[in-house]
Amino acid sequence: MKLKYIPNLICVVRIILVAPIVWSLMQGRYGLALGLILIAGFSDALDGFLARRFDWRTRLGGLLDPAADKLLMFAAYVTLAWIGLVPVWFSAIVVGRDIIIITGAIVYQLYVAPVHGEPTGASKLNTVLQILFVLSTISHAWRGQPPMLALQLLGAGILTTIAISTIQYVTTGFSRAREKGTH
Numbered sequence: 001m002k003l004k005y006i007p008n009l010i011c012v013v014r015i016i017l018v019a020p021i022v023w024s025l026m027q028g029r030y031g032l033a034l035g036l037i038l039i040a041g042f043s044d045a046l047d048g049f050l051a052r053r054f055d056w057r058t059r060l061g062g063l064l065d066p067a068a069d070k071l072l073m074f075a076a077y078v079t080l081a082w083i084g085l086v087p088v089w090f091s092a093i094v095v096g097r098d099i100i101i102i103t104g105a106i107v108y109q110l111y112v113a114p115v116h117g118e119p120t121g122a123s124k125l126n127t128v129l130q131i132l133f134v135l136s137t138i139s140h141a142w143r144g145q146p147p148m149l150a151l152q153l154l155g156a157g158i159l160t161t162i163a164i165s166t167i168q169y170v171t172t173g174f175s176r177a178r179e180k181g182t183h
Helices: 003-026 030-053 059-082 088-111 121-143 148-182
Strands: none
Touching: 003 030, 003 059, 030 059, 030 121, 059 088, 059 121, 088 148, 121 148
Protein backbone atom coordinates (compact mmCIF):
# COMPACT_ATOMS: atom_id res chain seq x y z
CA MET A 1 0.00 0.00 0.00
CA LYS A 2 1.27 3.45 -0.88
CA LEU A 3 1.55 5.95 1.95
CA LYS A 4 -0.65 8.46 0.13
CA TYR A 5 -3.63 6.14 0.72
CA ILE A 6 -3.35 6.29 4.53
CA PRO A 7 -5.81 9.25 4.79
CA ASN A 8 -8.32 7.26 2.68
CA LEU A 9 -7.95 4.26 5.00
CA ILE A 10 -8.56 6.53 8.00
CA CYS A 11 -11.74 7.81 6.28
CA VAL A 12 -12.93 4.24 5.78
CA VAL A 13 -12.36 3.53 9.47
CA ARG A 14 -14.43 6.65 10.29
CA ILE A 15 -17.24 5.33 8.08
CA ILE A 16 -17.06 1.95 9.83
CA LEU A 17 -17.33 3.73 13.23
CA VAL A 18 -20.83 4.95 12.32
CA ALA A 19 -22.41 1.56 13.04
CA PRO A 20 -21.01 1.21 16.60
CA ILE A 21 -21.92 4.85 17.30
CA VAL A 22 -25.53 4.21 16.27
CA TRP A 23 -25.60 0.94 18.23
CA SER A 24 -24.24 2.60 21.39
CA LEU A 25 -26.83 5.39 21.14
CA MET A 26 -29.64 2.87 20.63
CA GLN A 27 -28.44 0.94 23.69
CA GLY A 28 -28.26 4.09 25.83
CA ARG A 29 -24.50 3.76 26.17
CA TYR A 30 -23.91 7.47 25.83
CA GLY A 31 -20.38 7.54 27.25
CA LEU A 32 -19.30 4.96 24.66
CA ALA A 33 -21.06 6.92 21.90
CA LEU A 34 -19.26 10.11 22.93
CA GLY A 35 -15.92 8.32 22.99
CA LEU A 36 -16.47 6.85 19.52
CA ILE A 37 -17.56 10.23 18.13
CA LEU A 38 -14.44 11.83 19.58
CA ILE A 39 -12.31 9.12 17.95
CA ALA A 40 -14.10 9.81 14.66
CA GLY A 41 -13.41 13.53 15.09
CA PHE A 42 -9.74 12.89 15.83
CA SER A 43 -9.48 10.63 12.77
CA ASP A 44 -11.05 13.38 10.64
CA ALA A 45 -8.42 15.86 11.84
CA LEU A 46 -5.64 13.30 11.38
CA ASP A 47 -6.52 12.32 7.82
CA GLY A 48 -6.86 15.98 6.86
CA PHE A 49 -3.50 16.81 8.42
CA LEU A 50 -1.76 13.91 6.66
CA ALA A 51 -3.33 14.76 3.31
CA ARG A 52 -2.23 18.40 3.54
CA ARG A 53 1.13 17.96 5.26
CA PHE A 54 2.47 15.24 2.98
CA ASP A 55 0.33 16.07 -0.07
CA TRP A 56 -1.34 12.68 0.16
CA ARG A 57 -4.47 13.99 -1.53
CA THR A 58 -6.41 11.72 -3.84
CA ARG A 59 -9.65 12.12 -5.77
CA LEU A 60 -11.10 9.26 -3.71
CA GLY A 61 -10.10 11.01 -0.49
CA GLY A 62 -11.76 14.19 -1.72
CA LEU A 63 -15.00 12.23 -1.97
CA LEU A 64 -14.58 9.95 1.06
CA ASP A 65 -13.85 12.67 3.61
CA PRO A 66 -17.02 14.75 3.17
CA ALA A 67 -19.06 11.55 2.68
CA ALA A 68 -17.79 10.20 6.01
CA ASP A 69 -18.62 13.48 7.74
CA LYS A 70 -22.13 13.63 6.24
CA LEU A 71 -22.79 9.97 7.04
CA LEU A 72 -21.80 10.45 10.68
CA MET A 73 -23.95 13.57 11.10
CA PHE A 74 -26.88 12.02 9.23
CA ALA A 75 -26.72 8.87 11.36
CA ALA A 76 -26.35 10.86 14.58
CA TYR A 77 -29.33 13.14 13.93
CA VAL A 78 -31.59 10.34 12.71
CA THR A 79 -30.65 8.15 15.68
CA LEU A 80 -31.04 10.97 18.22
CA ALA A 81 -34.52 11.64 16.80
CA TRP A 82 -35.35 7.92 16.78
CA ILE A 83 -34.50 7.52 20.48
CA GLY A 84 -36.30 10.73 21.40
CA LEU A 85 -33.38 12.96 22.39
CA VAL A 86 -33.98 15.40 19.53
CA PRO A 87 -37.32 16.40 17.99
CA VAL A 88 -38.00 14.65 14.68
CA TRP A 89 -38.79 17.97 12.97
CA PHE A 90 -35.40 19.34 14.00
CA SER A 91 -33.49 16.34 12.65
CA ALA A 92 -35.58 16.49 9.47
CA ILE A 93 -34.52 20.10 8.90
CA VAL A 94 -30.84 19.31 9.52
CA VAL A 95 -30.89 16.28 7.22
CA GLY A 96 -33.15 18.03 4.69
CA ARG A 97 -30.65 20.87 4.29
CA ASP A 98 -27.91 18.41 3.39
CA ILE A 99 -30.20 16.62 0.95
CA ILE A 100 -31.00 19.94 -0.75
CA ILE A 101 -27.29 20.85 -0.98
CA ILE A 102 -26.22 17.41 -2.23
CA THR A 103 -29.06 17.26 -4.77
CA GLY A 104 -28.22 20.75 -6.00
CA ALA A 105 -24.55 19.86 -6.34
CA ILE A 106 -25.37 16.72 -8.33
CA VAL A 107 -27.74 18.60 -10.66
CA TYR A 108 -25.18 21.39 -11.09
CA GLN A 109 -22.42 18.85 -11.81
CA LEU A 110 -24.55 16.99 -14.35
CA TYR A 111 -26.07 19.92 -16.21
CA VAL A 112 -23.94 23.03 -15.67
CA ALA A 113 -20.28 22.59 -14.72
CA PRO A 114 -17.98 20.79 -12.30
CA VAL A 115 -18.73 21.56 -8.67
CA HIS A 116 -15.95 23.05 -6.60
CA GLY A 117 -16.72 22.77 -2.89
CA GLU A 118 -16.79 26.28 -1.48
CA PRO A 119 -18.48 26.25 1.92
CA THR A 120 -19.75 29.62 3.06
CA GLY A 121 -18.98 31.10 6.45
CA ALA A 122 -22.54 30.34 7.56
CA SER A 123 -22.14 26.75 6.38
CA LYS A 124 -18.88 26.29 8.29
CA LEU A 125 -20.48 27.75 11.42
CA ASN A 126 -23.47 25.46 10.91
CA THR A 127 -21.19 22.42 10.78
CA VAL A 128 -19.48 23.42 14.04
CA LEU A 129 -22.85 24.06 15.74
CA GLN A 130 -24.22 20.73 14.51
CA ILE A 131 -21.25 18.84 15.92
CA LEU A 132 -21.46 20.71 19.24
CA PHE A 133 -25.19 20.00 19.37
CA VAL A 134 -24.70 16.25 18.85
CA LEU A 135 -21.94 16.09 21.48
CA SER A 136 -23.91 18.26 23.92
CA THR A 137 -27.14 16.30 23.44
CA ILE A 138 -25.39 13.00 24.12
CA SER A 139 -23.54 14.49 27.08
CA HIS A 140 -26.80 15.87 28.47
CA ALA A 141 -28.43 12.43 28.17
CA TRP A 142 -25.41 10.81 29.84
CA ARG A 143 -24.50 13.27 32.60
CA GLY A 144 -27.15 16.01 32.56
CA GLN A 145 -24.69 18.61 31.26
CA PRO A 146 -24.72 21.03 29.55
CA PRO A 147 -28.03 22.50 30.69
CA MET A 148 -31.07 22.34 28.42
CA LEU A 149 -30.80 26.09 27.74
CA ALA A 150 -27.42 25.50 26.05
CA LEU A 151 -29.00 22.86 23.80
CA GLN A 152 -31.83 25.22 22.92
CA LEU A 153 -29.39 28.01 22.06
CA LEU A 154 -27.31 25.65 19.91
CA GLY A 155 -30.51 24.50 18.19
CA ALA A 156 -31.52 28.10 17.47
CA GLY A 157 -28.07 28.78 16.05
CA ILE A 158 -28.32 25.70 13.83
CA LEU A 159 -31.73 26.74 12.47
CA THR A 160 -30.46 30.27 11.79
CA THR A 161 -27.31 29.12 10.00
CA ILE A 162 -29.30 26.53 8.05
CA ALA A 163 -31.61 29.24 6.75
CA ILE A 164 -28.73 31.56 5.83
CA SER A 165 -26.46 28.93 4.25
CA THR A 166 -29.26 27.24 2.30
CA ILE A 167 -30.31 30.57 0.80
CA GLN A 168 -26.65 31.32 -0.01
CA TYR A 169 -26.10 27.97 -1.73
CA VAL A 170 -29.33 28.10 -3.72
CA THR A 171 -28.91 31.70 -4.88
CA THR A 172 -25.22 31.20 -5.71
CA GLY A 173 -25.98 27.99 -7.61
CA PHE A 174 -28.75 29.63 -9.69
CA SER A 175 -26.59 32.69 -10.32
CA ARG A 176 -23.64 30.59 -11.52
CA ALA A 177 -25.89 28.40 -13.63
CA ARG A 178 -27.39 31.51 -15.26
CA GLU A 179 -23.87 32.86 -15.95
CA LYS A 180 -22.77 29.56 -17.50
CA GLY A 181 -25.90 29.54 -19.65
CA THR A 182 -25.15 32.98 -21.13
CA HIS A 183 -21.62 32.14 -22.27
